[in-house]
């Protein structure tokens with residue numbers, strides 16, 4: 001009874017503070033937080049022209065959510081990769097971002113593979129562009145030729161997002177990654193996770209199949225700490 005009294009007195013004396021407290025309780029509930037994240041994710045993704053299709057790194061388009069780019073920077077700081085393999089270059093904004101982060105670290109290079117040549121990609125001494133399909137034997141050999149025996153490798157898969165292609169990439173490129181480092185599977189939000197519900201089997205289905213078969217990788221959910229990520233369950237850490 002005394003408690004109710006205090007609550008009512010607080011509502012009367014401090015209406016704004018009480019409303020603010022109620023508001024904070026609202027999103028602290030796990031179900032509400034999941035709902036809000038999902039709705040925001042869909043809004044952010046479906047307004048592409050305003051958001052991820054309109055995102056630039058020093059003037060070069062980068063098709064990512066900035067919250068994921070921040071996570072990349074944190075992973076890079078921890079892993080300190082010698083080589084970053086990026087499958088899917090597009091305009092080169094993400095390759096430039098990675099190279100600039102490596103500049104800050106003072107070491108490392110980016111091997112960025114794309115099946116399409118884009119005119120006017122930015123040049124950077126740490127970036128090597130490789131033309132061809134990321135799963136083609138000759139391309140894989142080219143990539144490997146740039147990696148030394150003790151190099152630490154980080155892999156980012158952002159090319160063809162069909163399940164079959166991503167699964168093949170996972171099989172090929174996971175072998176190049178050392179314990180402690182990651183294979184990042186991008187756009188696992190496709191096919192209803194929670195966007196593009198009619199996409200068909202894509203990155204999420206590929207990564208689920210891969211981790212079920214390969215116990216040396218685990219899904220690192222701690223990389224989803226900002227709630228919104230375009231790569232749900234896509235941060236695969238090699239643990240052994």
Ligand SMILES: C[S@@+](CC[C@H](N)C(=O)[O-])C[C@H]1O[C@@H](n2cnc3c(N)ncnc32)[C@H](O)[C@@H]1O
Pocket residue numbers: 061062063064087088089090091092093094113114115116132133134135158159160165
């Ligand atoms: C989503 S975009 C990459 C975006 C880029 N990483 C960024 O963040 O700005 C996907 C790219 O994958 C390329 N691609 C499609 N199929 C591919 C394949 N089999 N091998 C390599 N690249 C492929 C496309 O040409 C396209 O440029």
